[in-house]
Amino acid sequence: MTHSEVRSVTEAVAERRERVNRAIEEELPIARPERLYEASRYLLDAGGKRLRPAVLLLTAEALCDVAPLSTDYREFPTLDGDTVDVLRAAVSIETIQSFTLIHDDIMDDDDLRRGVPSVHREYDLETAILAGDTLYSKAFEIMLESGAHPGRSLKALRTLASTCTRICEGQSLDVEFERREDVSESEYLEMIELKTAVLYGSATSVPADLLGADDRTVEALYRYGIDIGKAFQIQDDVLDLTVPSDVLGKQRGSDLVEGKRTLITLHAREQGVDVDSLIGTDDPEAVTEREIDDAVSRLEAVGSIEYARERAQSLVREGKDELAVLPENEARSQLEAIADYLIERGY
Amino acid sequence: MTHSEVRSVTEAVAERRERVNRAIEEELPIARPERLYEASRYLLDAGGKRLRPAVLLLTAEALCDVAPLSTDYREFPTLDGDTVDVLRAAVSIETIQSFTLIHDDIMDDDDLRRGVPSVHREYDLETAILAGDTLYSKAFEIMLESGAHPGRSLKALRTLASTCTRICEGQSLDVEFERREDVSESEYLEMIELKTAVLYGSATSVPADLLGADDRTVEALYRYGIDIGKAFQIQDDVLDLTVPSDVLGKQRGSDLVEGKRTLITLHAREQGVDVDSLIGTDDPEAVTEREIDDAVSRLEAVGSIEYARERAQSLVREGKDELAVLPENEARSQLEAIADYLIERGY
Numbered sequence: 001m002t003h004s005e006v007r008s009v010t011e012a013v014a015e016r017r018e019r020v021n022r023a024i025e026e027e028l029p030i031a032r033p034e035r036l037y038e039a040s041r042y043l044l045d046a047g048g049k050r051l052r053p054a055v056l057l058l059t060a061e062a063l064c065d066v067a068p069l070s071t072d073y074r075e076f077p078t079l080d081g082d083t084v085d086v087l088r089a090a091v092s093i094e095t096i097q098s099f100t101l102i103h104d105d106i107m108d109d110d111d112l113r114r115g116v117p118s119v120h121r122e123y124d125l126e127t128a129i130l131a132g133d134t135l136y137s138k139a140f141e142i143m144l145e146s147g148a149h150p151g152r153s154l155k156a157l158r159t160l161a162s163t164c165t166r167i168c169e170g171q172s173l174d175v176e177f178e179r180r181e182d183v184s185e186s187e188y189l190e191m192i193e194l195k196t197a198v199l200y201g202s203a204t205s206v207p208a209d210l211l212g213a214d215d216r217t218v219e220a221l222y223r224y225g226i227d228i229g230k231a232f233q234i235q236d237d238v239l240d241l242t243v244p245s246d247v248l249g250k251q252r253g254s255d256l257v258e259g260k261r262t263l264i265t266l267h268a269r270e271q272g273v274d275v276d277s278l279i280g281t282d283d284p285e286a287v288t289e290r291e292i293d294d295a296v297s298r299l300e301a302v303g304s305i306e307y308a309r310e311r312a313q314s315l316v317r318e319g320k321d322e323l324a325v326l327p328e329n330e331a332r333s334q335l336e337a338i339a340d341y342l343i344e345r346g347y
Numbered sequence: 348m349t350h351s352e353v354r355s356v357t358e359a360v361a362e363r364r365e366r367v368n369r370a371i372e373e374e375l376p377i378a379r380p381e382r383l384y385e386a387s388r389y390l391l392d393a394g395g396k397r398l399r400p401a402v403l404l405l406t407a408e409a410l411c412d413v414a415p416l417s418t419d420y421r422e423f424p425t426l427d428g429d430t431v432d433v434l435r436a437a438v439s440i441e442t443i444q445s446f447t448l449i450h451d452d453i454m455d456d457d458d459l460r461r462g463v464p465s466v467h468r469e470y471d472l473e474t475a476i477l478a479g480d481t482l483y484s485k486a487f488e489i490m491l492e493s494g495a496h497p498g499r500s501l502k503a504l505r506t507l508a509s510t511c512t513r514i515c516e517g518q519s520l521d522v523e524f525e526r527r528e529d530v531s532e533s534e535y536l537e538m539i540e541l542k543t544a545v546l547y548g549s550a551t552s553v554p555a556d557l558l559g560a561d562d563r564t565v566e567a568l569y570r571y572g573i574d575i576g577k578a579f580q581i582q583d584d585v586l587d588l589t590v591p592s593d594v595l596g597k598q599r600g601s602d603l604v605e606g607k608r609t610l611i612t613l614h615a616r617e618q619g620v621d622v623d624s625l626i627g628t629d630d631p632e633a634v635t636e637r638e639i640d641d642a643v644s645r646l647e648a649v650g651s652i653e654y655a656r657e658r659a660q661s662l663v664r665e666g667k668d669e670l671a672v673l674p675e676n677e678a679r680s681q682l683e684a685i686a687d688y689l690i691e692r693g694y
Contacts, residue, residue, distance in 0.1 A: 033520055035519065035523065126453075126522055129450055129454055130522075140504070144505050154497050164483070168477050169378075169481075171477055172474070176380055
């Protein structure tokens with residue numbers, strides 16, 4: 001990607017981010033009990049690029065062949081003359097994302113997220129569990145009020161509910177894999193599909209469900225979401241090793257310290273690297289920058305980081321091919337560019 | 348209630364419990380990852396009276412005026428000639444109940460539930476959080492497949508989602524009240540409505556939604572559920588003090604030890620009792636039976652336990668009056684008897 005292509009993508013995301021942020025305030029107001037709702041909003045308010053909502057809104061624009069940002073997302077024209085509130089769908093997906101981050105940080109006992117304390121550190125364990133649980137049901141409440149035909153709403157809700165179940169399954173596999181030495185690449189790819197990619201699959205198939213697309217279109221868009229979601233996770237694993245802690249908003253190399261399986265470590269193990277001994281501690285507080293630098297050099301020397309980058313690139317190519325199901329228009333081009341951006345982004 | 352009336356109620360519940368238990372195995376099979384699904388099923392398999400599913404199924408029978416247990420719950424006749432699977436709705440409600448127990452036990456750090464270790468003790472914290480999260484989305488997945496008209500399904504799902512949000516709000520208030528001295532009776536009643544009663548309200552209004560009842564009937568049935576749900580919680584607070592630990596399946600008096608606000612302690616405080624000093628420890632492991640006996644005697648002496656019993660009785664009377672909206676039949680009589688049973692049960 002050229003600099004101007006990257007700028008075009010980040011602008012497209014930023015323009016939608018503002019609308020999503022306003023809608024988050026409208027759909028998730030600080031109600032009583034205030035402490036619960038403040039904790040629920042804490043991570044949402046701390047930042048986040050809103051990639052998934054941006055992908056959802058662009059998918060709606062591409063599918064219905066309207067010029068980007070030309071149409072009120074609250075009364076978005078369906079393929080057959082109705083309107084639905086696609087902004088609610090976008091907020092619902094981001095709400096699920098935020099719920100999973102809150103509970104994941106408890107499970108991993110991570111102190112930092114987006115450069116601020118994790119919710120269970122800023123508040124306490126019980127408030128963090130409840131804040132996640134509140135966002136969980138709120139996501140369904142928000143999705144229920146899109147105004148779509150009941151049958152289409154039900155399809156979107158089915159996608160949302162099965163997505164949540166699969167995220168839990170993926171998270172559970174992630175934990176299980178930390179204890180296992182013999183994780184294969186296909187098991188890893190299944191795990192990240194469940195843990196990460198299905199939410200991108202929701203972001204692209206839910207608007208198609210709500211707007212009345214046919215099954216073939218819904219399925220192609222779902223596969224695009226899955227492919228770019230997997231690529232996104234692989235890139236996340238790369239960035240965890242290569243981006244300074246202050247840019248990441250958390251300790252660099254934490255996956256290595258915590259013994260998480262990634263495509264990088266699976267490849268390195270196949271090359272004979274003793275991955276479990278790359279870092280001498282399992283305490284993220286105790287690790288030194290020098291230790292991480294040495295580990296990264298070793299992983300680069302055997303080609304593992306390059307291998308992960310190439311797999312992500314090929315997933316992005318496959319995902320972009322699925323977009324052939326959409327009319328050719330500016331929003332579709334931006335979806336293609338977002339796919340590229342997900343693996344070229346620096347954080 | 349006479350002995351034979353109590354026996355009749357417990358039999359009505361037990362007969363439906365068997366069907367609900369079979370349906371739980373069908374709707375929540377042990378899938379991959381096994382450890383996650385085993386943990387999700389752990390409390391459901393450890394027992395439970397299945398009161399809420401029994402109330403849901405009896406509400407369906409009373410509303411559609413069919414003889415109890417005469418009709419396949421999987422193909423239950425609606426009020427206008429269709430069929431819906433009310434057993435899925437029953438399992439969905441019990442699944443939500445089980446999810447809240449798993450997360451509540453983490454938040455209260457309780458060791459025992461239904462006489463077995465709590466999920467975070469039997470497994471670990473991360474598995475328990477994920478098991479609760481999995482049941483959460485499964486409850487929606489199961490409710491989505493009742494086969495009801497899409498518009499009716501959406502109503503039931505709205506009830507389910509808002510119920511979950513309100514349970515979180517109630518749980519949050521419960522925690523907040525532990526830190527406050529000035530909780531009023533109306534605040535307490537609002538808290539238990541949110542924490543406990545709305546799930547009974549779901550159990551009675553969801554079948555009415557799915558079966559095509561009019562709004563007036565849905566609302567009356569919801570109020571019946573709310574009233575008996577509040578009575579149930581007040582009776583639970585009484586039982587926590589008066590039933591031996593081995594029958595309760597957890598330490599007797601744990602509410603007092605943990606400083607939970609109950610109608611009993613609110614009343615006692617108004618009578619001038621220094622409630623916070625009744626038990627000298629806040630560690631449920633360290634409390635003695637003698638200390639709890641003395642505390643209970645003190646609460647009895649000022650009439651607080653009797654006061655709570657009377658409030659529960661009056662809620663049950665009000666709830667039963669709401670059932671006038673139903674046709675007179677055997678299932679309706681059993682719903683009346685269940686209301687009485689909820690405050691006469693010994694555990």
